[in-house]
Amino acid sequence: MRSRPRLRPIVFAGLVLALAFVVPVLMAADQAAPPAAKAPAAKPPVHAKQVKRLLIRNAMVIYGNAEPPFGPANIAVEDGLIARVGAVPRDWVADAEIDAAGKYVMPGIVNGHMHLQDERGGIPQPFQYEMNLYLAAGATTIRDVGADWEKTKKWRADSNAHTLIAPRILAYERIWAAKGSHTPALVREGVRFAKAEGVDGLKASGMDRDLLEAFLDEAHKQSLRTATHSAVDESTAKDWAELGVTSIEHFYGVADAALDGIQDFPPEHNSSNEVHRFGRAGELYIQHNLNREKLSAALDLMVKNRVFWCPTLSIYVASRDVIRAQNLPWYKEYLHPTMERYFTPDMRNHGSYFLGWTSTQEVRWKKTYQVWMDALKEFAVKGGVVTVGDDAGFIYSLYGFGQVHEMELLEEAGFHPLEVIKMATSNGAKMIGMEDRLGRVRQGFIADLLVVNGNPVENLRLLNPYGTDVLTYDGKVVNNYSAIVPGDPKAKVVRGGGIEWTIKDGIPYHVPTLMKETKDMVSQARPEAAKKR
Ligand SMILES: [Zn+2]
Numbered sequence: 096m097r098s099r100p101r102l103r104p105i106v107f108a109g110l111v112l113a114l115a116f117v118v119p120v121l122m123a124a125d126q127a128a129p130p131a132a133k134a135p136a137a138k139p140p141v142h143a144k145q146v147k148r149l150l151i152r153n154a155m156v157i158y159g160n161a162e163p164p165f166g167p168a169n170i171a172v173e174d175g176l177i178a179r180v181g182a183v184p185r186d187w188v189a190d191a192e193i194d195a196a197g198k199y200v201m202p203g204i205v206n207g208h209m210h211l212q213d214e215r216g217g218i219p220q221p222f223q224y225e226m227n228l229y230l231a232a233g234a235t236t237i238r239d240v241g242a243d244w245e246k247t248k249k250w251r252a253d254s255n256a257h258t259l260i261a262p263r264i265l266a267y268e269r270i271w272a273a274k275g276s277h278t279p280a281l282v283r284e285g286v287r288f289a290k291a292e293g294v295d296g297l298k299a300s301g302m303d304r305d306l307l308e309a310f311l312d313e314a315h316k317q318s319l320r321t322a323t324h325s326a327v328d329e330s331t332a333k334d335w336a337e338l339g340v341t342s343i344e345h346f347y348g349v350a351d352a353a354l355d356g357i358q359d360f361p362p363e364h365n366s367s368n369e370v371h372r373f374g375r376a377g378e379l380y381i382q383h384n385l386n387r388e389k390l391s392a393a394l395d396l397m398v399k400n401r402v403f404w405c406p407t408l409s410i411y412v413a414s415r416d417v418i419r420a421q422n423l424p425w426y427k428e429y430l431h432p433t434m435e436r437y438f439t440p441d442m443r444n445h446g447s448y449f450l451g452w453t454s455t456q457e458v459r460w461k462k463t464y465q466v467w468m469d470a471l472k473e474f475a476v477k478g479g480v481v482t483v484g485d486d487a488g489f490i491y492s493l494y495g496f497g498q499v500h501e502m503e504l505l506e507e508a509g510f511h512p513l514e515v516i517k518m519a520t521s522n523g524a525k526m527i528g529m530e531d532r533l534g535r536v537r538q539g540f541i542a543d544l545l546v547v548n549g550n551p552v553e554n555l556r557l558l559n560p561y562g563t564d565v566l567t568y569d570g571k572v573v574n575n576y577s578a579i580v581p582g583d584p585k586a587k588v589v590r591g592g593g594i595e596w597t598i599k600d601g602i603p604y605h606v607p608t609l610m611k612e613t614k615d616m617v618s619q620a621r622p623e624a625a626k627k628r
Contacts, residue, residue, distance in 0.1 A: 137192035140596070142605035143260055146190035148173050149601060150183065151546065154195035159202040159520040159535040161513045164552060170200060172542040175601035180538055193596060193603070199550050201516060202534050203235025203262075203543030203599060205523025206498055207405040208322070208344055208484025211242035211250060211264070215437035215488065216444050222250065224431055224616050225494045226261035227609045231560035232495025235543035235599040236263040238484070238527055240298040240322050240344070244270045248293065257602060260609075263543075265527055267296035267322050271310075276302075279309035286313040295527075296320040296341070301328025301348070311338040320528065322405070326376075327351060327358065327366070336396045342403035342482070342526055346411075346467050349397075349404075350379045353390035358382055369448035377414055377459045380466035390470060398479040403526040406471055408464070408504040409497045410446075410486040415460035417452050420491035425561040428614050430493065432624030438491050446489030468508035475510065482526050483519040499558045512552045542601040545594050557592035560610060565591035 140149060148171070155166040171179040171187060179187075206229065213222040229237060239247060247266045253259035270292060271285035289297060297319050299310060307330045314321050320341040325332060325348030332348035343349065351358070358379060365371050379385075397404065413420030426435070440449040475481050483505070485497030492500070498519075505515045524534030532541050549557045549565065549572065556563040566575040569585045579586045597604045 137189045140191035140193060140603040140605075142608045143602065145175075145257065145602045148178075148187070148189045148191075149542070149598070149603065150189035150192045151195050151200055151544070152192060154198060154200040154546070155550070156180065156536050157199055157201035157513070157516055157552065158537070159517060161511070161517040163513065164199065164550070167196065170536065170544065172544075172598070172601045175542055177536065177538055177540050177542050177544075180536055191603070193546055195546055197549075198595065199547045199552075200536065201233075201545050201547065201551065202520040202536055202540075203545055203597065204233045204483065204498065204519045205236040205238070205527065205534060206234040206262070206484055207238050207342070207403075207482040207523050207526055208240055208407050208486050209234075209237050209494070210486070210488055211237075211239045211247055212488050213243075213246065215433045216441075218433045218436065220431050220433035221616055221620075223260070224613060225488070226259070227613045227616075228429070228493065228495040228560060229262055229498070230260065230495075230597045230599070230604050231594065231606045231609045231613070232498045233545045233547075233558055233594050233597055234262045234495065234498060235545075235597060236265065236523070236527070236529075236533060238265045238267055238296075238322075238523075240267045240324075241269050242266070244268050244292070244294075257600065260604065262599060265295040267298045267320070268292075268294045269298050270294065271297050271299075276306065279305055282306050282309040283313040286310065286317055286319065290317040290319060294319070296322060298322050298324070300324045301326055301330055303329050304334060307334055308338060311335075311340060315339060320526075323348070325351070331393070332402075333393050333396060336393070336400050336402045339400060340402060342405050343397065344405050344484070344486075345407050346470075347376065347379060349393055349470060350382075350385060350390070350467075352393035353385050353387070354382060355384040355386050355389070359384070369442065369445070370450055373411075373414060373446075373448045374456050376411075377456060377463050380463040380470075381459060385466070391473065394470060394474045394477060394479065397474060398477045401480075403480050403482055403522075404471065404474055405482045405484045405526070406467070407484050407486040407501065408467075408508070409501040410490055410492050411460070412464075412500065412504065413449070413491040414452075415457050415464060417449050417457065417491075423491075423493075423496070425493070425496060425559075429561070429610075429617055431617050432620050434488070434493065436624070448490075468504075471505075472509040475514075480522050480525060481505070481510075481518050482523045483515075495560050499556065499560075502555045502558065506555060512555055515555060516551065542598055544596075544598040546596040546598070547592075547594050549592050554592070558594060560593065560606065562590045562593040564588050567591075 151170040153167040155164045157164050168181045169183045171183045251264040254261040254264050271289040275281045322342045323340050324344045331352035333352040441447045485501050487494045487497035502515045521534035524530045551557050565572050567587050594606045
């Protein structure tokens with residue numbers, strides 16, 4: 096740890112050196128209190144405006160590999176890259192400066208499973224709405240696993256050129272299946288077609304074993320990474336892991352690999368009926384014939400063959416608590432009417448299957464989550480790499496909000512918040528093959544950074560774009576285990592937290608501004624949507 100440059104003494108003026116000793120004391124007592132004295136600062140950044148040199152001053156740093164936070168430290172960004180961490184030469188003058196005293200800086204989040212959407216159920220929805228919410232939740236890189244390819248190509252290019260305010264986009268598409276995928280030869284042809292089209296990777300679902308062999312063999316030949324949503328199929332996670340898929344999404348295929356036989360579907364089961372499909376999916380990990388030894392063996396194989404697991408816990412969570420999911424407080428201001436309509440139970444819309452949803456179905460899902468979470472924990476303990484994705488835009492999960500909920504659920508699965516942050520940053524970078532450039536607060540890495548109001552290791556929910564409740568004493572944010580006498584009127588709850596700045600490629604995006612724009616998009620769309628009903 097000490098060999099890294101970031102912990103070398105701060106070489107700013109003596110005043111700043113003194114601060115370095117004062118701030119930790121203040122932070123221990125009260126994380127929100129900035130020091131009284133400070134060096135003359137450059138002007139703060141302007142939302143979405145690129146500067147050559149950006150300085151983040153006095154930040155506590157979460158590095159991204161599960162090491163504990165350190166600081167306060169300065170982070171110098173130049174030409175979109177992290178130029179220095181900790182020690183910034185005196186003659187290095189910033190064009191803009193963020194005062195991060197009392198704040199934490201962590202790497203930008205890699206959302207490993209999402210979908211680019213500019214409509215829901217055929218009704219338009221502003222693409223910027225989705226991009227604003229993901230940036231506001233701290234996603235600086237998103238792996239799209241299925242969208243309109245022609246649009247995606249343009250969005251990806253515009254994001255790279257910074258003409259679109261959006262995270263960095265990686266496109267893992269299904270276009271390989273465009274020409275038909277019912278023979279091994281067609282599958283191979285489709286994979287080559289997708290490569291020529293310029294995809295970053297391939298997304299697949301359950302396949303017959305012979306087709307799967309062709310798919311992964313050709314993907315390897317074309318040097319394309321792959322992601323699979325494998326569910327209730329001839330092939331299970333075991334097949335995908337054996338043949339070298341990059342990542343397994345969701346949960347189904349892993350449990351399918353652990354059954355002695357098949358899932359006990361009742362005779363009326365119809366896979367095209369989503370009430371049936373998602374109802375029974377919630378029984379998968381609690382099947383009487385789920386063999387724990389087989390489950391461990393499947394996990395072992397995934398670890399051995401370096402298969403990533405992007406579980407998307409948050410996308411199914413409405414199934415275990417639908418009333419909560421239908422009444423999230425941020426819907427009031429931030430739920431676009433197009434999405435609101437799409438979420439409404441309706442068998443025509445994918446994931447809107449809550450028609451007569453029962454308490455028994457919820458209980459089964461809750462129990463399934465317990466086994467699923469145990470499997471995730473076992474996988475990670477054995478050396479498997481878990482990543483964060485939210486798959487939002489379905490099932491009452493809203494872009495970005497789902498991402499922070501995913502992190503909360505990973506903590507519930509038994510991981511330390513520092514491990515969860517690692518999953519969301521350096522693990523995600525590894526899954527997309529960018530671990531040499533992304534996912535750590537490291538000199539030379541791409542300057543994708545989040546400036547968080549508070550310490551996400553203490554409370555992951557601080558990353559919620561809506562912010563969260565924090566305890567204040569006499570107007571200052573304090574830890575809620577502080578020694579406050581019951582009844583003390585100086586103790587109050589306020590909305591705090593949130594990310595202040597999401598920095599992508601060194602460009603600072605001001606999260607309160609993004610959220611204001613998002614709120615405006617929603618309030619402007621509502622009267623028109625109401626008329627159409
Ligand atoms: Zn998905």
